[in-house]
Amino acid sequence: MLGAAGLLTLVTLTGLAAGLAREWLLVANWGAGARADAFLIAMFLPEAIRTVLGGGVISSAGLALWQAHRGTAPANDDAPSTGAQRQWLGRMSASLGLIGLGLAIALSLGAPLWVWLVGPGLSPEQRHTTEDVLRLLAWSVPGMWLHALWSVPLQARGRFVLAGLGSLLYNLPPVAYMAWTRQASTETGLAWCFVAGGALMGVLLWPAMRRQGLAWADWRPHVASLRELGLRLAPLLGSAGVGQGLMLLERIVASYLGDGVVTVLNLARKLVNLPLLALMAVNQVLLGLMSRRSEGAERMGVLRQGMALVTTVSCPAAVGLLLSTQALVVLLFPRVHGAEVLGPVLAWYAVSLVVASWNLLLGRYNHAAGDTRLPFECELAGGLAQALSLPLLAWAFGVQGMAAALLLGIVVNGGLLWWRSGLWGRVPLWPHLLGSGALLALAGLWLAPGLPSLPLWQLLWATAAGALSLLMLAALLKPWKATAH
Numbered sequence: 001m002l003g004a005a006g007l008l009t010l011v012t013l014t015g016l017a018a019g020l021a022r023e024w025l026l027v028a029n030w031g032a033g034a035r036a037d038a039f040l041i042a043m044f045l046p047e048a049i050r051t052v053l054g055g056g057v058i059s060s061a062g063l064a065l066w067q068a069h070r071g072t073a074p075a076n077d078d079a080p081s082t083g084a085q086r087q088w089l090g091r092m093s094a095s096l097g098l099i100g101l102g103l104a105i106a107l108s109l110g111a112p113l114w115v116w117l118v119g120p121g122l123s124p125e126q127r128h129t130t131e132d133v134l135r136l137l138a139w140s141v142p143g144m145w146l147h148a149l150w151s152v153p154l155q156a157r158g159r160f161v162l163a164g165l166g167s168l169l170y171n172l173p174p175v176a177y178m179a180w181t182r183q184a185s186t187e188t189g190l191a192w193c194f195v196a197g198g199a200l201m202g203v204l205l206w207p208a209m210r211r212q213g214l215a216w217a218d219w220r221p222h223v224a225s226l227r228e229l230g231l232r233l234a235p236l237l238g239s240a241g242v243g244q245g246l247m248l249l250e251r252i253v254a255s256y257l258g259d260g261v262v263t264v265l266n267l268a269r270k271l272v273n274l275p276l277l278a279l280m281a282v283n284q285v286l287l288g289l290m291s292r293r294s295e296g297a298e299r300m301g302v303l304r305q306g307m308a309l310v311t312t313v314s315c316p317a318a319v320g321l322l323l324s325t326q327a328l329v330v331l332l333f334p335r336v337h338g339a340e341v342l343g344p345v346l347a348w349y350a351v352s353l354v355v356a357s358w359n360l361l362l363g364r365y366n367h368a369a370g371d372t373r374l375p376f377e378c379e380l381a382g383g384l385a386q387a388l389s390l391p392l393l394a395w396a397f398g399v400q401g402m403a404a405a406l407l408l409g410i411v412v413n414g415g416l417l418w419w420r421s422g423l424w425g426r427v428p429l430w431p432h433l434l435g436s437g438a439l440l441a442l443a444g445l446w447l448a449p450g451l452p453s454l455p456l457w458q459l460l461w462a463t464a465a466g467a468l469s470l471l472m473l474a475a476l477l478k479p480w481k482a483t484a485h
Contacts, residue, residue, distance in 0.1 A: 029178055060372065093218070312473045314354045344400050385412040443469075
């Protein structure tokens with residue numbers, strides 16, 4: 001488990017680092033103002049689709065179907081694909097490819113409506129530019145869909161690294177373009193780079209699919225196969241839709257709070273997503289392991305070890321982020337007006353990171369058992385709590401209130417998920433709660449006020465505190481040790 005998770009985490013972090021470099025170059029070249037806000041609003045829907053697909057919804061729904069089409073063949077990593085599996089892959093490639101194409105057309109033709117929906121606070125001049133950008137960005141979507149589907153056979157065989165390179169390839173063209181052109185970069189040129197990145201995501205996995213036996217002749221849309229996947233996928237898409245809907249609500253509220261607020265929130269999410277999406281990679285490995293366990297007791301053993309692993313990873317990352325927020329703002333955006341509010345927002349997001357990591361794993365635990373509805377219902381309740389509190393907290397506390405509403409929704413979601421999954425008394429939660437809570441409280445209340453003023457020294461303190469937290473949690477939770485069933 002640790003080896004596969006480590007490799008996938010490394011690859012995912014590389015892609016996330018490229019994504020962070022993309023955001024940094026955007027702000028460094030254009031500033032945290034109206035121009036960057038307008039481009040990020042155009043990016044919202046294509047990026048939301050990529051985030052949902054990259055979050056593993058198709059993998060979570062498709063892995064069980066892929067294994068089911070193996071029949072009585074040996075279920076090991078080196079066994080070749082069966083004829084039924086190759087047929088299923090060809091049918092789904094054609095069906096999901098057409099869906100991706102349809103989404104691209106809908107985003108492109110409906111650009112005025114989508115821009116009005118995401119950024120109602122934009123000025124007329126900004127809105128016109130944003131619509132043109134979205135018309136181009138829409139064509140990055142088909143490659144994303146094929147990449148998500150073609151990751152399923154690879155993950156079923158325990159080969160996670162190749163599929164994990166998608167984020168890196170998506171972000172490389174825009175990073176290279178902005179690094180080369182700097183202030184001369186244009187919205188149109190940048191949008192074409194994202195289209196190239198989306199195409200690369202699909203091209204990356206095509207040779208691997210050929211080795212699986214997929215041929216162009218197998219590409220035949222099949223309604224029954226699509227309906228079978230759709231029944232499993234619907235709750236997952238609903239769950240992901242709740243998250244993206246809440247992000248949309250954040251964008252709408254932020255577009256009325258002044259120039260640069262959309263950019264600041266986007267930067268905060270990108271920074272906190274470095275550890276969070278790496279944890280998604282860990283959870284994809286855990287999903288693959290749990291999906292091979294037919295007995296509930298075996299899945300429970302993987303869950304216990306997975307909880308220890310994600311806590312050991314997420315809490316030190318949160319401690320490091322909590323203590324390095326001000327240094328990151330000073331070092332990354334030394335002359336960018338409006339970036340100073342990023343530090344307090346990141347502190348709230350750091351606390352949310354730990355609970356969100358548990359929620360991800362609990363969702364995968366239910367998905368491995370074939371239950372995609374329960375995680376959706378719990379996330380819907382958490383999303384409702386966030387949506388109801390968001391306008392009030394944003395009105396009272398500004399951007400920090402929006403971050404506090406996010407934390408509230410995550411806590412409600414996690415509590416319901418743990419309770420309704422029947423895990424009380426079966427998986428010990430108190431070591432994770434006490435260990436994480438004590439370390440975050442020490443970092444926020446004791447270490448943060450006494451940090452040195454120099455940013456580099458702050459980063460050193462944050463790194464040392466994160467490393468010490470990692471060692472302490474590893475000694476307490478022992479994530480390398482498989483637990484008894």
